[in-house]
Amino acid sequence: MVPGNSEEPVAPKSPSPESCNDPYLRCAFHGAALTALGVAGSALLAHSPQGCEYLVNNAFATQECDYMETMTLCTKLCVDEIVHGGEDILARTIREVKGLKISALFVISACGPEIVGDDIVAVCESLQPEVKFRLVPIASPGFRGSQYDGIDIALDTMLKKLVDGSAGKVPGSVCLIAPHANANPTWPADLAWVKQTLARMGIPVVATLTHKTPLSEVVNAASAETSLVLSHDAGQKAANFLSATYGIEQVCREIPLPIGMTNTQRWLAALGERFDRQKTAEEMVAEGERMVTTTCRRKWPMGRFLYRTPAAIVADATVGIPLVRFVTEEMEMTPELVALYSSQRPMRDLLERELNSLGLTPKVMYGTDVYRTRQGLREVSPRVVFGSTIERHAAEGLGIPYIVEVVRIMRQFRMINREYFGYTGILNLVECIQNEWTMAWRSKERRYEAKW
Amino acid sequence: MNNESIVFHGNLQQLLEKVETGEMIPKLQASHAPMCKFFTAYYVISGIRHVVPLVHGPTGCPLYMSDFVRTRECCETRGVPLEPTACTTLDESNVIYGGEGKLLEAVKEAYAKYHPDLIVILSCCCSGIISDDVESIAREAEKLVGCRVLALKSEGFGGDFRSGYEDAFKLIMDLMDPPETTMKGTINILGARWGPTPTEFNWDLDEIERLLTAIGIKVNAVIAGGCTVEQIKHAREVELNASWCYDWGQKLGDLMQERFGVPYSKTGQPYGPAATREWLLGVATPLGMEKEALEVIEREMKEVEPDLAYLKEILSGKTAIIEISEFPGPIRALSLARMAEEFGAHPVVINVHPYTIKERMPSIRYILGTGVNPEIILTKGLFHLGSFRSSKETEDELESIVREYDNPIFFGNSGRFPPCPVVNLTLMNPAFQPQYGFKGIKNIAALVRQALENRNLPRSRLFRGMLYGTGKQ
Incomplete structure (x- = not known):
């Protein structure tokens, strides 16, 4: 199968996948909230019905915001505002919070107010003189696309509205x-x-x-x-x-x-x-590789027994594309399915270059959803899946012994943040494999009861 | 009581009147956002087995449900396989040109992919505003697939969280076939609304079913707590409906009584001996099984005699400060107030949000009708901007109020740090569940004992700092 050109329908008679999806990605509204909440000392006002506030809450947790520091607000639009417009209630809500000690208030509009034509930019402009913080309107309704589109929309707004282009350059920054x-x-x-x-x-x-x-x-x-x-x-x-x-x-x-x-x-x-720091880079590589190698020698990872075991990678492109080489080289498994949540052209090109470079020809699915992932797993029958809690459950009945949860983990919660980037990141991934290996081997039944 | 932080001090009846006249409704638009109609409708529908809830909207709305309800809750704690959270992924073009054609295709596709027993189309803000006719599409689609297709207009802006639950229950009635027979000694339990009941911690429902089984009463379906379409079809064949929570069962119970003539047992939550007795007799008496029920009650009361004696001894003459917060919720708190009074304590309910009263008018009226009318205190912090869950203001106010009572005992959850014994009634600790029925009496007695015997142990600076800050931030 040609890498990157392999989105063949699993079942030839199945209908077009265009109409009914079980998506992995949240909407543009969520992506915009996720981006705005990354600005410290700010607050976020969702110009939306109250349900969208839950997408904000999720973004809040993802950005590790602290409710003692960051406030999220909502205009809680109801039928009246959808029929007659919600600009008045938006203005009222901004006035309600004008005493907040913040540097910026991001006003993000959801599907409802965008369809009915609320002009959040005009409201923010008219109220700007009344408040001490910056008002930053971001029109990012869910129907504008995925959470990644929302991130791009919010970054675009921030860069265009907030950046001062007259500042001098910081050399080598x-x-x-x-x-x-x-x-x-x-x-x-x-x-x-x-x-x-x-x-x-x-x-x-x-x-x-x-x-x-x-x-x-x-x-x-x-x-x-x-x-x-x-x-x-x-x-x-x-x-x-x-x-x-x-x-x-x-x-x-x-x-x-x-x-x-x-x-x-x-x-x-x-x-x-x-940046003309080749020597430092080389030192970091040498130190890092030595640290990873010696740690593995001392900790004895069981992942080495999975030599050339067929594997699937189901993830975003950010983690999924680099994992292809990690799984193939370091872990010596063989990726036979790569299913990525998104499908932009530059990301496809990057994956294709990686697959060509490694000489791999897995089944590749871009913009996958839960149904297509399960069908892909059924078709390819990998023995290991690098994915999420979703795949752990979606793979039930498919006889896949190892589901290594590395993304979107809903069961486990890490109190200490763990990177995948860099050398400690390698050990963190090895640990995920190690734990899954142990879980897969753990006895589910007892042959007899102890006497004590 | 002279406390500057108090904005209401009276009884439940007086609070209800203030809410009804609009005098006691929070005006801050930005404050406290509970779930929208879509979410709650989805919750109820996902409690039916082999259903595809087909969300006619962009990906944001179903994603919360996919992660939170389907994957995290259903798969991890409710013993349910991963079921689809299907969605039409409405985009800008659909918003402009309409999405009805796409929806029809999606229904056919959903049936081909998932082989469900039922498809329920749920509209979102987008599809609602552009006026996609989801009901007509459902009727059309049903002719093309091998299962029932229903539609629920559940736009997030179209109502509050309660309307989503209630409209979903109403919709479920459309699945109920005319009765072909009567299932003797059988009831439905109504009002389960958070998807299928958890397999691991099915505490309160297990206790109800244990007592019903002891009496000889069977349960056809828990609607919608993991029931099948087949069970719903036969729901009209039972002799009686009952609810595991009066508040959530009453709407469906009343409607089924009105439309189908199925009687509904109106009783509150079985907290404490009197309410448990009422609940069981409320079900058994109409079924002609009063004698069996009385035997079971007598036997069970004997089992909990030491606990009853302990609770009477300990609570008599005390003030039971009961706070409404996430766990337990408002109706449970009022049930607890009744229980506390039964054991000789004076209940004072703190910070039952007026929003909660507004959304639960019929249930509150019912509770008042049963003679439960506790003292209520609302504080300023309840109306402050932002979340009221872990607010520093309400914590400070609670601590200050508790200091003004002699012999108080706090009934709430361990997220509070009042200067008195704390009875941890959170539903998030399976170690002392259920709280319903006779087993509940044992568990609550054990929690009260813990609170009193350990009252002098130090509380966690860590958790307190986490929830309310250290004062140095």
Whole structure:
């Protein structure tokens, strides 16, 4: 099967997959909320019915916001506002919260008010003189697309409305983009690893778009010399905008994110080369690989027994694409199914290059949904799945012994954030495999009862 | 009581009157957002086995349900296989040109993919505003597939959380066939609304079923707590409907009585001996099984005699401060108030949100009709901006109110730190469940004992700091 060209219907007679989906991805409204909540010292006002507030709550948790610091609000639109318009209630709600000590209030509109034509930009403009914080309207109704589209919409609005292009450049600096478009359930650890790495190389971070980012950082984003997109699913449009508008060069473009030894080595080398820190990069690679190797020698991972076991990867592109090489090289398994939540062209091209480079020809599914994933698993019959709690349950009855939950984990909750990026990230992934191996072997029944 | 933080101090009847006249309704638009109509409708529908809830909307609405209800709850704790959360993924083009054609295709596709016993189309804000005729599409689609197809207009803006539950229950009535026979000594239990009941922690329902079985009463269906379409079809063949929670069962119970003539046993939640007796006799007497029920009650009362004696001894003359928060909810708290009074305590219910009263008028009126009219205190913090779940204001106010009572005991959950014994009645700790029935009496007695015997042990600075801050932030 040709990589990247393999979206053949599982059952030839099944109807078009266009009408009925069981999606993995949330909507654009959620993505915009996720992005806005990454701005520290701000609040978010959902101009929506009260149910959409739950998407905000989920974004709130994903961005690790603290309810002692960040407030989320909702206009709680009802029939009246849908019939007569909700601009008055939006204005009233903004006035209700004008005493908040915040730097910005992001006003995000959902499907209802966008369809009925509420002009949130006009409301925010007219009320701006009344409040001490910035009002930032973001029109990102759910029907505009997936959560990744919402992230791009929100980043676009922020960059266009908030960035001060007159600030001078910070030499050798970087702006980090879309760290939150990452299905690692504790993705802030990936961002932390990137920041530590950059700090060691002496590369200043001018802005992170977005996670615990002060508004002043967003305003100064144009002073970065380079940008680094930390997702294969979103953020590329923001990098393109920064490049076109402020001449900010994107680094580490078109290579997989640093998951696994080879990807990390390649990513660090690219950084080292761009910032003339080759020696530091080489040292980091040597130290990191030594640490991972010796740790594995001492901890004895059982994943080594899964040599060339057929595997499936069901994830976002950010984790899923780099996992292909990690699973193939480091873990010595054989990816036979790669199912990714999204389907943008640059991401497809990247995956195809990786598959060609590795000489792999798995079944590839872009923009998969739960039904298609299950059908894909049924067809391919992998023995190991790198995926989520959804696949653990969707794979029931398919005889798959190992479901390694690495993304969207709903059962386990990690109190300590764990990265997948970099060298400790490799160990974290190895640990996921180790635990799943143990669970699969755990006796489910007792042959007899103890006497004591 | 002279406490500046108090905005209402009276009884339940007086609060109800203030809510009815609009005097006591929170005005802050930004404050406290419970689930929307779509969510709650979805919850009820997902309690039917082999159903495809087909969401006619963009991906945001079903995704919450997919993650939270289907995967996390159903698969992880409710013993249910992963079922689809199908969606038409409405996009900008559908919003402009309409999505009815796509919906019809989606129904056919859903049937081909999932082989369900029932498909329920749920409309969202988008499809509601653009006026896609989901009901006509359902009728049309039903001719093309091998199962019933129903439609529920459940736009998030179209009502509050309660209307979603109630409209879904009403819709379920459309599945009920005219009775061909009468199932003697059989009832339906109504009002299960959070999807299928959990397999691991089916506490209160298990206790009800245990007592019913002891009397000799059978249950046809728990609607909609994991029932089948077949059970719903036969729901009119039972002799009686009862509810596991008066508040949630009453609408469906009343409607089935009105439309189908199936009598409905109106009783409150079985908290404590009197309410449990009422609940059981309320079911057994119309079925002609009063004698059997009285025998069971007598036997069970003997079992819990030491617990009853303990509760009477400990609670007599005390003030039971009962707070409504996430767990237990408002109706349970009022049931607890009744129980506390039964054991000689004076119940004071703190911070039952006026929104809650407004949404539960029929149930509150019923509770008042049974003679339960506890003292109620509402504080300023309840009306502050933002979430009222773990607010520092309401915690401070609670602590201050508790100090003004002699011998108070707090009935609520362990997220509160009042300076008195705390009876942890959260439903999130399976170690002391159920709270219903006679087993519930044992468990509540054990929780009261824990609270009193351990009252001098230090509380967690960690959890307190987590919930309310350390004061240094």
